[in-house]
Amino acid sequence: MVERLRGQGIADEVVLAAIGAVPRHIFVEEALASRAYDDVALPIGFGQTISQPYTVARMTELARNGRSLKRVLEIGTGCGYQAAILAKLAQEVITIERIAPLIARARRNLRELRLFNVKVKYADGSQGLPELAPFDAIVMTAAATHISEQLLAQLAPGGRLVLPLGTDTQRLTVVERSALGFQQLELEEVKFVPLLPGMA
Numbered sequence: 132m133v134e135r136l137r138g139q140g141i142a143d144e145v146v147l148a149a150i151g152a153v154p155r156h157i158f159v160e161e162a163l164a165s166r167a168y169d170d171v172a173l174p175i176g177f178g179q180t181i182s183q184p185y186t187v188a189r190m191t192e193l194a195r196n197g198r199s200l201k202r203v204l205e206i207g208t209g210c211g212y213q214a215a216i217l218a219k220l221a222q223e224v225i226t227i228e229r230i231a232p233l234i235a236r237a238r239r240n241l242r243e244l245r246l247f248n249v250k251v252k253y254a255d256g257s258q259g260l261p262e263l264a265p266f267d268a269i270v271m272t273a274a275a276t277h278i279s280e281q282l283l284a285q286l287a288p289g290g291r292l293v294l295p296l297g298t299d300t301q302r303l304t305v306v307e308r309s310a311l312g313f314q315q316l317e318l319e320e321v322k323f324v325p326l327l328p329g330m331a
Contacts, residue, residue, distance in 0.1 A: 132168045136188050143192045149219035150188055158212040158240055175210045177230050179324060182213065182272060186321060191216050193305050194268035194293045202263070204285070206256035207272035207326070211237030217270065218246040225263055227256035229330045257328050259285045266290055273326035274301045283313055295323040
C-alpha cells in the first residue's frame with residue numbers, strides 16, 4: 132500500500148511511514164478485511180465510511196506540511212483510522228465524533244494499537260474545541276458547505292485547516308493561517324459524507 136501511495140504522488144516519507152505502521156484491517160468489519168488495503172473507501176456503518184488510503188495520506192500530508200505537529204484536532208472520528216495516522220505524527224490528537232456507537236469502536240481500535248496520545252470526544256465537531264485551541268492542524272473528514280470562522284480562530288500561527296468543501300462537487304481545501312491572515316487553496320475533487328450538526 133505504501134509503495135502504491137508513493138506512486139500516486141504522496142512524497143512525505145514521515146506520512147508514508149505512519150501509514151505503513153498502522154494496520155488498516157483492524158478498522159474495518161471482518162467481512163471487509165480482505166479489501167482493507169485496496170485504495171477504496173469502505174462502509175463502517177451508520178452511513179459513514181473509512182476514507183480510501185490515498186485520501187487519508189493526502190490530507191495528512193497537507194496538514195503536516197513538513198512540520199512537526201504538537202496538537203491536532205480531527206473532526207469526524209469514524210472508526211479512528213485517520214486519528215491513528217495523525218497520532219504517529221503529532222504529540223497530541225483530539226478527535227470529535229457525533230455518532231455514539233462509533234466512539235466506542237474508535238476507542239477500542241486506538242487502545243488495541245496503544246495510541247494513548249489520542250483523546251476521543253463525543254460532541255458536535257462543527258464548532259471545533261475552542262477550549263483546547265490553538266491547533267497546529269485541523270483535519271475535517273466530512274464535507275462542509277462553508278469554512279467556519281470559529282475553526283479558523285482555533286488555528287495556531289502557521290496552522291492549517293484541511294477539509295472537503297462543497298455540496299454537489301467537493302474539493303479538498305487547505306486554509307493556512309499566516310502573519311498576513313488566511314490563505315485558501317482549492318485542490319482536487321473528493322467525495323465525503325456531509326458534515327452534520329448535533330449528536331446521534
